[in-house]
Amino acid sequence: MTGAAMNVAVVQFPGSNCDQDAFQLFAGGLGLPTRYVWHKETRLGDAGLVVLPGGFAYGDYLRCGAIARFSPVMGAVREHAQRGGLVLGICNGFQILCEAGLLPGALIRNSSLEYRCMTCELAVMDAGAAFNPGALGARIRLPIGHGEGNFRIDGPGRAGLEARRQVLLRYCDNPNGSLDDIAGVRNEAGNVFGMMPHPDRAFERFHPSRDGLGVARAILASGFPEFARRIA
């Protein structure tokens, strides 16, 4: 990957409702070339980072993400990931990536059985060179907004996540019952990221924090060494 491909594609599923938020994080917050990709498209062009935004894709009347994973665009997302391209799923995007098997684990109903919209304190885990407390700070604050963010994984998967340092973020005060307070994970290869908290709600002056910018930069830096140097 080179700096030339440093542009961002935000996928729009029917029912996505944080597509503009994600767009603004990358376009407005970081000043990167950013565009939307409609779910019926089957090509992602030269995108360096593909973002699956929050929302309720296809209404999520079944399990969250269960229909979206079959969307035409998901074939291209899978190929992009397999080629080593960067993928970020935020909230509903995280749920879709888990359903599609691009990230380990599953997200079930919050233990409160209620939706939760609030700002959470998160502990940053050491998940590699770009994504670690040294780069982001030990604690960050990001909003959440979800009814199904309770992360679950089987025993061997759980051990694997820890052994390979795939956990990105943990809740300091668990809002949804997630196993091991897990708020975000990456895949084994380190190019697919998913998180329930919203970096796309933490970048404007009036937001609860601007930590979303750091999270977005960390993810970009993991795939774009040049970008990492430029923002260092």
Place this chain on the structure above:
Amino acid sequence: MTRASLPPNPEPGLNQPVTPELVSRHGLLPEEFGRIRGHLGRDPTLTELGIFSVMWSEHCSYKNTRPLLKGFPTERRAPAGGYGRVLVRAGEENAGIVDIGDGWAVAFKIESHNHPSAVEPFEGAATGVGGIIRDIFTMGARPVLVTNSLRFGELENPATRRLLRGVVAGIAHYGNCVGVPNVGGDVYFDRSYEGNPLVNALCLGTLRHGQIRRGKATGLGNPVYYVGAATGRDGLGGAAFASRELSAESASDRPAVQKGDPFMEKLLIEACLEMMAVPGLVVGIQDMGAAGLTCSTCETASRGGAGIEIELDRVPQREAGMNSYEIMLSESQERMLVIVQAGREREIEEIFAKWDLHAARVGKVTDTGRMVVTHHGVPVADIPASALTDGAPVYRRQARRPAYLDGTSRWTPEAAGLADLDAAGARDALPRLLAHPTIASKRWLYRQFDHMVQHGTAVEPGSDAGVVRLRLGGREKFLAVSNDGNGRYCYLNPRRGAAIAVAECLRNLACAGAAPLAMTDNLNFGNPYKPESFYQLSECVAGLAEACRFFDVPVVGGNVSLYNESPEGAIDPTPTVAVVGLIEDEAHITRQFAPAGRGRLILLGGAPAELGGSQFLGIVHGLKTGDAPALDLAAEKRLQDFLLAQIRAGRVSAAHDLSEGGLLVAVCEMLFGPGDPAAALDLSGLPAPRLDALLFGESQGRAVVAAAPADEAALLAAAGGAGVPAAPIGELTGGGALSVRTAHGPIEWPLAALRAAWETSIERAMARPGIG
């Protein structure tokens, strides 16, 4: 004139004779039936009777309130700062529109879904949100916020908890999925709402002046499209249902409650806004809300001075075998009627195909002035469109001042022998007030609502007003919204209580740093055929109108919900008011939360000794009595202007209006923010004939501001010049205690305990064993 009867309906069951009993079951009076015959020149068919019954229901026709509503100012006398002009007035369209400058405008309205929510709280509240969002995007605006005004019975009652849980889950289900942030509202708990909760939802959207769309059918031969969800048998006659009193049998009306599909709504928003952005494509558009296909067709025709013809066979239907009565009266959700420029049918069909939505051509615009409905090739309804709208009856009901007012308005604590609090009594009372669900933190509700989606929320729920950033082309402005409406005040003094609702909304906006733009209101009252209820209604409307004229705040729309009665009686008269305001400069956004660190607290507006209508009387003494607090409109205006001026001058670090619970509750709420400061108050210099009135009385026209020590002198001097009473009442401190010196002795509370009482009260009441 006698006209020929229509041919028999293809559905034999619809050809039964229209008997007086059938007329009565449709909620129509004998004289109204006579009026229908006059409009038609013959007897109506059963389908037509159904159409008239929903269009002439209070919900659609405002037949008992229209003369009253004429008293509202609908225009602004003096548009300020290059904005504030009303572009679409109340009653013209689905929502009013106000100019916010630079070629942009906001469309907003509040609407009730009380009766459906009483019977089926989840779907009732959910479809209430869906309906009001449709009213806004129908105008061409992109919805950017919703708020709610909610009223419930007492939380100790398990039935109330079931309703609250259902209503909140329903609002969350719908609003969260559609992706419109829920940035505020107000919630009261009072026995009068037992069995008849109020669920009022507001939506606001932004648009350019040139994007305003109208619900008008014009252009002979233009095709009429039906877009969105298919029609089913749900919600049959919901508007008529909403225009009756709730009774023990209301649960069997559950089929009159609709079921919402927020995903469909989200697709409709996007598809409709995409369609409306194409120049010249859309001639008129209206959502199918109350009275569904009936209301949207006859209203668009009537507004356009045209006729409309629709073929029911072309209407997408969810189930087979629906007859014309059912199709016309269905209130299935997420449907729109669109009149398209002839010759451009393919363009709209392509847009809706992109979103995988129905777009069915169901009819055309005519020049007959009539609404003609055919089914299986046979005309089943043929009615002058204006007969259903402008031709609806209008009544001036009889009003009688309720007898209870003689007793309550003369009540005083002295005459009643009500002992004043001593310091120990005051120490006990404060945590009780803070824990009462009307005063307590509403976090249990708003944490279930997505209040941050669209990444524009600048002040989250929990402060005096919700604030969102509006992106207007290259510019940013901030919009504040506040909801208010104290039913207790309106019960004790309908006219003044309603005026207080307006004043408090404006005070909230001033505390947030916003200049008011315009108002929308939802009138929730009992049965207008009862003279005491009608008195409350007409007095409240007069109070709202007076206050709006005084403050030059136009009313740009709203909703009327009557028959709010359960077997226990009518609700307290409850006009819920919402005012929106603008903040031009981000630096002027002000929250109610005092910052950590040193600061002074200053009481603005003085300390009259009033107890009437207070939460204190209700919570501590079990009384709903006394007169509503006095309201001096001129003093209120001076206070608001002063607050805005001082905020703009940068001298205010936090501001909070005094309302339910009075002075001490307001100070506590300022301390319960992220900064977590403590405070030492000295109230010994304030006149205090009664300690209870000083600490917990609800006198109007007041606010507390926090200011840096260096700004205090300038702020006090400015108050003197502005004629606003200002009294330094204490300091922000560290240390974790609230201490108050009074002429009756010192009182102190550990803040953590007060905060816990306030913050977790509703959560504790709503907790479910084993879930968390």
